[in-house]
Amino acid sequence: MAQAGGADVERVVGAYLDHLAVERGTARNTLDGYARDLRRYREYLARRGIAAITGIAPADVTGFGVALRTGDDGHRALAPSSAARALVAVRGLHRFAHADGITEHDPARDIHPPSQAKRLPKALPVDEVLRLLAMPGTEGERAIRDSALLELLYSTGARISEVVGLDVDDIDEEERTVLLDGKGGKQRIVPVGRPAIEAVRAYTVRARPSLARNGRGTPALFLNARGGRLSRQSAWQVLKTNAERAGLSAAVSPHTLRHSFATHLIEGGADVRVVQELLGHASVTTTQVYTLVTVNTLREVYATAHPRALG
Template sequence: MDEAPAALRDAATAWLHHLQVERGVSANTLAAYRRDVTRYLAFLSADGVTSPDGIEEKHVEAFLRHLREGDAEHKPLAASSAARTLVAVRGFHTFTSLETGSDDAAADVAPPTPARKLPKAIPVSDVERLLEATGGEGHPGGLRDRALLEVLYGVGARVSELVGLDVDDVDLTTKSVRLFGKGSKERIVPLGSYATDALTAYLTRERPRFVQKGKGTPAVFLNQRGSRLTRQSVFDVIRRSAETAGLTGEISPHTLRHSFATHLLEGGADVRVVQELLGHASVTTTQIYTMVSVQQLRETFAAAHPRAR
């Protein structure tokens, strides 16, 4: 972004500052928007645009085509990734338009329509195998890993919400946790008995040993040096457990979140209840999980009914 013309650079900096200070977006979201707008400014600069008031709808459309086609430095983006990048571009133009009173060059540019993909979920039996593979108290960090996975699956937490969890956010008496989602939105999610038992065992028998090796942190999940566990460490825990359990295919923290939602809906939970538990701003986002059950019904019907084909 530093190489862009000053007027473009200043406008982008003001927008990012607005997102951070006034909108309170997370550090990860802010970093993603910074990458997107940096690429956008580089494209505009190469096209001879030097200031926000020189940007026209044709420039935004050309940038979108550029994202889909790629170049020597960037691979072509899938429709979903290009659409996400366009969200940043449109946010930048909306802010600039409101600040300067200029026309919004991106207002009428439609994002590419991504192929609708079903969320990846694993069967309950595979979740149980994954949980058992942590090893428990007999393995270094076993109680932590078991509690970590029980919470991920038990409350449908995002990985960022999990690593950001502090001790004061856990209430074992009421069996609930307080999570801070996107935009620092707070929600209270109930803990099941398995997650409660696993957390209790970790907090009382293993976390105190980790705390003694660190400098003091309120984080629930610690590494063996006493520091807050990182997102990458969570991925590593899942990878090791999946290998031990003999599970194939990609399994990530988001896989457990998807499985949480899918299994709730299969059990008869209302989609709006699942929306609240997941922390989705719109029920539309949650409704994609209902397609999983429908797809499974179709597959069962096709395999079992004599007149299905």
């Protein structure tokens, strides 16, 4: 058992940081962050009249977690991610003190950092999607191809990798469906809207034959200038270039049209389990993030439109 003087919070924090640096080889940036967080913890405890680590109770650790988010300890309130990092430092400190025999109990053992809010996917408003889809034009082989590519991405909600992996026979123009090869080799049939079918038909009739002459007879639906299968990177560049030409307000990602597809379906009243099947998600939990997007939109409209929203 450590001596009473060794139970002083400041001394234990110093010992813990030395332990991380020497025995764990923790990176300097991480050590600096832990030092800042634990200094704030020491100051919080001092305000409560606690100088010895043996005098810290679970309620003190919980109170510090609240103070991190509210700024009630006289410091700037932290974002959830920063508050979670600070609590990780505090949990590590108490775990170290308990393992080293300085304390008989670990007051932070049952204290868990707040779970991180799910990062909401970015979806474009419908009018911006329509502006993007109108960008490639209808003249020239690449423009016709790019138009079909973008239309199909938005119409099906497919991943870029799934669309560039399509072969000509995977499109059923009569049934207006497409057979997609998803993650884990799982296939799914997804309906295709009429504008996308017409764009694909225009591409296969007017542009693909010319592109195919430069290649070796690949069955791929979307071809590059050399007649080979269009790569995922090239398809992503098509999306990025046309988004810039359209002057879209939000930054686009390879999943932009997929996210927009899902969000617009749910906003239109589609059942989340149907959207799950269309996206090829293994779990409905993954799809439910799109319901959070629409709830946030509703909340914003309510806050600006309802006369008592801020009351």
